[in-house]
Amino acid sequence: MTSGKGGRGRSGRPTVHTVAKAAGVGVGTVSRVLNNHPSVRGETRERVLAIIEDLNYRPTPQARRPLPSEHPLIGVMVADLYSVWQSRIIRGVETALAGQDYGLMAFALGSPQRAAQVAQPGHPSALAQGLLLCDDAAYRSWTGQERSQPTVRLGAVTEDLDYVAIDNRYGGLIAGEYAATLPGEIVGVWLRGQLKERQATRKGFVEGVESAGRQVIQHIEVEPQDHLHRVAAELLDRLPDRATVMTHGDDLALALITEAQLRGLPVGDDLKVIGYGDHSQAALVGLTTVHQPLEEMATRSTELLLDRIQERHEGAPPREQQFQLLTPRLALRGTA
Amino acid sequence: MTSGKGGRGRSGRPTVHTVAKAAGVGVGTVSRVLNNHPSVRGETRERVLAIIEDLNYRPTPQARRPLPSEHPLIGVMVADLYSVWQSRIIRGVETALAGQDYGLMAFALGSPQRAAQVAQPGHPSALAQGLLLCDDAAYRSWTGQERSQPTVRLGAVTEDLDYVAIDNRYGGLIAGEYAATLPGEIVGVWLRGQLKERQATRKGFVEGVESAGRQVIQHIEVEPQDHLHRVAAELLDRLPDRATVMTHGDDLALALITEAQLRGLPVGDDLKVIGYGDHSQAALVGLTTVHQPLEEMATRSTELLLDRIQERHEGAPPREQQFQLLTPRLALRGTA
Numbered sequence: 001m002t003s004g005k006g007g008r009g010r011s012g013r014p015t016v017h018t019v020a021k022a023a024g025v026g027v028g029t030v031s032r033v034l035n036n037h038p039s040v041r042g043e044t045r046e047r048v049l050a051i052i053e054d055l056n057y058r059p060t061p062q063a064r065r066p067l068p069s070e071h072p073l074i075g076v077m078v079a080d081l082y083s084v085w086q087s088r089i090i091r092g093v094e095t096a097l098a099g100q101d102y103g104l105m106a107f108a109l110g111s112p113q114r115a116a117q118v119a120q121p122g123h124p125s126a127l128a129q130g131l132l133l134c135d136d137a138a139y140r141s142w143t144g145q146e147r148s149q150p151t152v153r154l155g156a157v158t159e160d161l162d163y164v165a166i167d168n169r170y171g172g173l174i175a176g177e178y179a180a181t182l183p184g185e186i187v188g189v190w191l192r193g194q195l196k197e198r199q200a201t202r203k204g205f206v207e208g209v210e211s212a213g214r215q216v217i218q219h220i221e222v223e224p225q226d227h228l229h230r231v232a233a234e235l236l237d238r239l240p241d242r243a244t245v246m247t248h249g250d251d252l253a254l255a256l257i258t259e260a261q262l263r264g265l266p267v268g269d270d271l272k273v274i275g276y277g278d279h280s281q282a283a284l285v286g287l288t289t290v291h292q293p294l295e296e297m298a299t300r301s302t303e304l305l306l307d308r309i310q311e312r313h314e315g316a317p318p319r320e321q322q323f324q325l326l327t328p329r330l331a332l333r334g335t336a
Numbered sequence: 337m338t339s340g341k342g343g344r345g346r347s348g349r350p351t352v353h354t355v356a357k358a359a360g361v362g363v364g365t366v367s368r369v370l371n372n373h374p375s376v377r378g379e380t381r382e383r384v385l386a387i388i389e390d391l392n393y394r395p396t397p398q399a400r401r402p403l404p405s406e407h408p409l410i411g412v413m414v415a416d417l418y419s420v421w422q423s424r425i426i427r428g429v430e431t432a433l434a435g436q437d438y439g440l441m442a443f444a445l446g447s448p449q450r451a452a453q454v455a456q457p458g459h460p461s462a463l464a465q466g467l468l469l470c471d472d473a474a475y476r477s478w479t480g481q482e483r484s485q486p487t488v489r490l491g492a493v494t495e496d497l498d499y500v501a502i503d504n505r506y507g508g509l510i511a512g513e514y515a516a517t518l519p520g521e522i523v524g525v526w527l528r529g530q531l532k533e534r535q536a537t538r539k540g541f542v543e544g545v546e547s548a549g550r551q552v553i554q555h556i557e558v559e560p561q562d563h564l565h566r567v568a569a570e571l572l573d574r575l576p577d578r579a580t581v582m583t584h585g586d587d588l589a590l591a592l593i594t595e596a597q598l599r600g601l602p603v604g605d606d607l608k609v610i611g612y613g614d615h616s617q618a619a620l621v622g623l624t625t626v627h628q629p630l631e632e633m634a635t636r637s638t639e640l641l642l643d644r645i646q647e648r649h650e651g652a653p654p655r656e657q658q659f660q661l662l663t664p665r666l667a668l669r670g671t672a
Contacts, residue, residue, distance in 0.1 A: 071459055081442055082423040082430070090418040094444070103453050104444040105460060106417055108430070114439045123407055124441060124460040281620065 028307030075128030077138035092298025150308035169204035171328035176208020184242030272336035364643035411464030413474035428634025486644035505540035507664035512544020520578030608672035622670035
């Protein structure tokens, strides 16, 4: 994991930032210790208290105010509220909110009309203490606004916001390095589109394959709206006899497996399939895939957001951008 | 399906209700035709227009106002935002909202603290044009309030609200009738608790078994928070050699299947398992289960809610309670 943290103490007198840095925790954690919040217990709490005493740190009076609203809510903006991706994200958010007093409010912004709604004044999302932007449309809508809420971008690198993302280039790389060790031709199937996140996986995969002195013999591009089983059937028609197929996502990989089984082709033998994502059905079916730590990404984004809310609440000076880039890993199962 | 509809025209002059009844559609549909809304097209639109002409119906001027807010939003209150149940509900809601201008805002109310938040004045849910209550805690919180929004209860029978629910007694009944046709002893595993919805399935199951002159030899009650695989292992230890196990839900059924496979027991042979729900993994694994039409329930609830919003908007007089009770069906696959 790569991470960047700003916020060193800027004067001789110890600040909450000096304490946080010395204790190796976030400012929000220090504040929760000061407020005797039940979510910080045990060793962390002891360490923070010891450092507060060592440094003779005295919090300013407003650091002990209660939460800023009678409706402490975190707002989450997602493309939809039913996909597997989204449900893993929300699980991760809830892990960070467990034991906190925050409620959870989510907005499904899958259409341009809905994303545009968010930018209008008086939208209910303005009532949230902090926002998690999990979707590109939500992010674009947000950038046009005069919002003052703490906001964290989840799942993509940005220049103007704190963010937590997954290093998909690395995810592609490890899949490519592994594919290069397998017999047969290597084929990549990618989602058409300019999204940087999508390009990163493909780029990493090619790097991984070529670093082993091999080549991806064919790249096939599919449209996001294509019917998965039709794509799978067409792929099987044109694949070499022995091939490892790297797919852009678990959904297509699972469709390929189903389609191959219908044709009596065993997967994992001459035909090998690698997924991307590691959603719940992947383990059930024995799919070899790249595990994306989505829950962890969401938990860390939320923790970062809670820290930012707490800092704002304490009147702390604005800090540098913070970011974390999480590392995927290869989940080796039966299909490749 | 059972359904109750009030709102017959009460004077000689034709009203929007007279038109809706004659056309066999909801009041909202008539209104959308009058407003030339793109979501009503083809045969329905033609029929409504023909009836409007036949009856010489003239809408009152306010029936053509635009939507009541610059932020037309439907609010959905659910226990969580990550379970399979919830994702199927949201899919159904989105089906009803497709082509409409409404946004979707959801609140996760799994804890008593969160449910209590909803009852406080100024909660963001008050900004929604209409509410779908999908959760008991949300419903209890709602009943204490002076809310004026159109509100529909989803998934449970209520006396004070419009509702759309699933007839789980019938779901239990068809499972019981089927179990009675199978060899071996019949065992039921149920979730402990007083919820009427939970009791209904069990009651129906016993009825179904007994109507065929057979008996459920054992009812086992488990706690909602019990670990599924531990429950499954304990069940397998105490089951008769030949048994059909009716479970309260697909999750436990799938855990039983996994646990049985670990012990080398084939499921569908001496040991038969029936699920309840028919969530996505059920078909994948070949689980015989009771299909709950959750998506349909959510779509119909949302359509009912949209009709109520439109009626309110037109200043229509309050109508009688409306309800629909949907019928589950048995999905026969390999495990029983």
